Amino acid sequence: MANKGAWLNNKTVVVTGASGGLGAGLAEKLIKEHNCYVIGIARSEAKMKKFVEKLGSYADHFDYRLFDVSIKENWENFAAEMKASGKVPSVLINNAGILPKFKRTDRYTQEEIDQAMNINFFSIVYATQVMLPVLLTQNDPAIINVASSASLMTLAGTSFYSASKAALRTYTEALRYEFRGKCYFSVVCPGFTATDIMRDQAGSSNTMKIVSMVSTSCETMVDWIFKGIENKKPMMVRGFDAWAMDIFARLFPVFGSTLFSTVMKVANVDIFQDVFKD
Numbered sequence: 618m619a620n621k622g623a624w625l626n627n628k629t630v631v632v633t634g635a636s637g638g639l640g641a642g643l644a645e646k647l648i649k650e651h652n653c654y655v656i657g658i659a660r661s662e663a664k665m666k667k668f669v670e671k672l673g674s675y676a677d678h679f680d681y682r683l684f685d686v687s688i689k690e691n692w693e694n695f696a697a698e699m700k701a702s703g704k705v706p707s708v709l710i711n712n713a714g715i716l717p718k719f720k721r722t723d724r725y726t727q728e729e730i731d732q733a734m735n736i737n738f739f740s741i742v743y744a745t746q747v748m749l750p751v752l753l754t755q756n757d758p759a760i761i762n763v764a765s766s767a768s769l770m771t772l773a774g775t776s777f778y779s780a781s782k783a784a785l786r787t788y789t790e791a792l793r794y795e796f797r798g799k800c801y802f803s804v805v806c807p808g809f810t811a812t813d814i815m816r817d818q819a820g821s822s823n824t825m826k827i828v829s830m831v832s833t834s835c836e837t838m839v840d841w842i843f844k845g846i847e848n849k850k851p852m853m854v855r856g857f858d859a860w861a862m863d864i865f866a867r868l869f870p871v872f873g874s875t876l877f878s879t880v881m882k883v884a885n886v887d888i889f890q891d892v893f894k895d
């Protein structure tokens with residue numbers, strides 16, 4: 618078992634969005650490198666079963682629950698079940714999230730707006746309200762929230778995604794101070810990462826090739842985030858695009874957003890057609 622990040626050893630950890638992408642990568646490392654018992658949460662059983670299969674002989678360190686994290690009652694039922702079963706977690710990784718289709722702000726339906734805010738932000742408010750009192754009964758509790766580089770700088774076509782992730786980042790920053798010394802809070806801001814998150818963008822194969830060329834691989838991003846968690850980093854900006862956005866957002870907040878949005882416009886790719894047409 619790894620000495621580095623020993624605070625994670627043998628912990629019971631809840632990971633939302635553990636059926637694929639970053640969540641599955643983090644869950645796997647927690648199990649294999651720190652002998653954690655992970656309870657994964659997502660909605661699709663088929664994806665979860667694939668992940669369990671991938672775990673092979675480690676599958677006995679993993680269990681899952683299928684529910685929508687954006688419904689508070691689901692968290693209340695989950696917490697009650699955990700208490701009754703005696704499997705009380707001490708770490709929660711709020712990773713589940715969605716990337717709405719890129720659109721100009723006035724083209725989103727109310728349903729799309731609600732979905733982005735509910736899944737990417739309010740789900741974590743509910744999870745924290747319900748789970749934090751439970752985590753605080755354990756040794757060395759922690760909540761790690763996966764936001765995005767989009768929380769640092771808003772680009773054209775990402776209004777509600779950025780708003781939901783900026784809300785999550787700032788919410789986590791308040792918790793970090795309010796519970797310092799009682800619970801480790803961290804916010805993660807990854808840049809573009811090659812996972813399935815782009816599936817709703819309906820881009821051509823050429824566009825998707827370009828996107829994957831500018832993305833960090835999922836394995837590398839998981840490694841970077843995992844190292845940060847092991848070292849209890851309070852904030853992680855990860856990925857070359859995320860670092861660039863962070864620097865520009867600090868030094869040139871208006872020019873930076875204009876520059877990056879203009880690059881997207883000039884790239885003239887189909888995934889941005891609902892952003893820049895007319």
Ligand SMILES: NC(=O)c1ccc[n+]([C@@H]2O[C@H](COP(=O)([O-])OP(=O)(O)OC[C@H]3O[C@@H](n4cnc5c(N)ncnc54)[C@H](OP(=O)(O)O)[C@@H]3O)[C@@H](O)[C@H]2O)c1
Pocket residue numbers: 633634635636637638639640658659660661662664684685686687712713714715716736763764765766806807808809810811812813814815
């Ligand atoms: N990939 C990137 O470029 C990137 C960049 C910055 C930040 N992020 C953030 O990183 C996190 C993980 O993203 P990813 O790239 O790994 O995406 P992904 O491959 O699409 O995985 C998302 C996970 O979240 C689950 N999920 C989504 N909505 C849910 C809901 N309402 N209730 C429960 N589970 C839900 C999905 O499972 P089900 O569909 O089965 O529910 C899936 O397991 C997200 O918060 C995302 O915003 C990603």
